[in-house]
Amino acid sequence: MVKTLVDRLLTTIPALIGVVVISFLLTRVLPGDTASYxxxxxxxxxxIAEVRKQLGLDKSLPEQFLRYVGDLAHGHLGQSLTTGQSVVSDLASRLPASAELTLFGLFLALVIAIPLGVAAAVRQGSWIDHACRIIATAGVSLPVFFTGLILVYVFYFVLQWAPAPLGRLDVFASAPPTVTGFYLIDSLIAGDLETFRAALAQILVPGITLAIFSLAPIARITRASMLSVLSSEFVRTARASGLGPRTVIVTYALRNALLPVVTTLGMVFSFLLGANVLVEKVFAWPGVGSYAVEALIASDFAPVQGFVLAMAILYVALNLIIDLAYGLIDPRVRSSS
Structure with missing residues (x-):
């Protein structure tokens, strides 16, 4: 397991180097002049020339890049010109909000998509199977910002079930003491059920928006993987041995069908990182996505580069966790590695 971890970490180094180079170059070709702004x-x-000199933009691109890499080596991602704070402190204060929203949406998607995919495979051709196809098609067809606006209109404006989409908490609630940075978890740790209910009410609609977007590929791959496993020899042998349908499906079929599903989670998470930017703007969520958009509008390079690098590290870390999870799901993968 340790050897696998080291090998995976070594393979991520070229990817992170590529992200650093590409993000640096892309921010330099964006329209707009930071100094003029x-x-x-x-x-x-x-x-304007004096501001450009203070920001170091009067240097050549190789000189700017070497300075940027030197700052990265010292753990410094630059200074945000829009907030006046260091990018590291801005990301540290906003990243828990984005992570909580993304993981909450992914959790909702898993809770719905995996049982739906299993039921669609077990009852192939039934109304559940058709419903799974319709939901999967709608999930990938509707733009995430459009889904968010529709849900806001229905649940906030029409039904008035949801609070105003204005951040992580309403104006009458105060943030719980920071432990993890996740309001739902921190409020439970503090035993503050009122704040927990307020945080859950705020995150529910944007979480459902992300869940609708992400459950489509998870449900489809679960259905396809379960159909493949259910037609295999060992499942027919388990049924012939007199085992109950629940035991055959859950113990034998589902566990062997989970590997493609776990692989899909890495892809879905990368989708959510992009969709999170739009959802945060729709719901005024104070995460890193809205932070990056505001910096991009202002041609503020450092926050955009810090955002891209942070998302790349998150993506690499999640894929590393997924690779290690293979060995827990299927011992054959652990023994081969």
Whole structure:
């Protein structure tokens, strides 16, 4: 297991280097002049040139890149010109909000998609199977921002079941003491059920928005994997041995069908990282996605580069966890590695 972990970590180094280089180059070719934006509309050319010199933008691209890499080596991601804070502190304060929303949406998707995919495979051709196909098609067809706006209109404006989509908590609730940065978990640790209910009410609609977007591929791959496993020899042998349908499906079929599902989670998580940016803007969620969009509009390079690097590290870390989970699901993978 340790050897597998080291091998996976070594393979991620080239990917992270590529992310650093590409994010640096892309931010330099974006339209807009950072110096002109922060100097103000009435600034003179001399003032703009002075701001450009202070930001180090008067240097050549190789010099700017070497300076950026040197800062990264010291754990410094630069200074955000829009907030006046370091990018590291901004990301540290906003990342728990994005992580909580993404994981909550992924959890809802798993709770719905895996049982739905299993039921669709077991009852192939039934109304459950058709419903699974319709839900999967709708999930991948509807843009995530459109789904979010529809849910806001229905649950907040029409039915008035959900609170105003304005952040992680309403104005009458206070944040719980920070332990994990996740309001749902921190409020339970503090025993504050009122804050827990307020945080759950705020995260429910954006979480459902992400769940609708992500449950489609999970449900489809679960159904396809279960159909393949249910037609295998060892499942027919288990049924012929007199085992009950529940034991055959849960103990034998589902466990062997989980490997493709776990693989799909890495892809779904990468989708959610992109969709999270739009959902955060729709629901005024104070996460890293909205932070990156605001910095992008202002041509603020450092937060955008920090956001891309943080998302790449999260993606690599999740895929590493998925690789290690293979050995827990299927011992043959652990023995071969």
């Amino acid at each position: 922060f100097a103000g509309p009435a600034a003179t050319p001399q003032a």
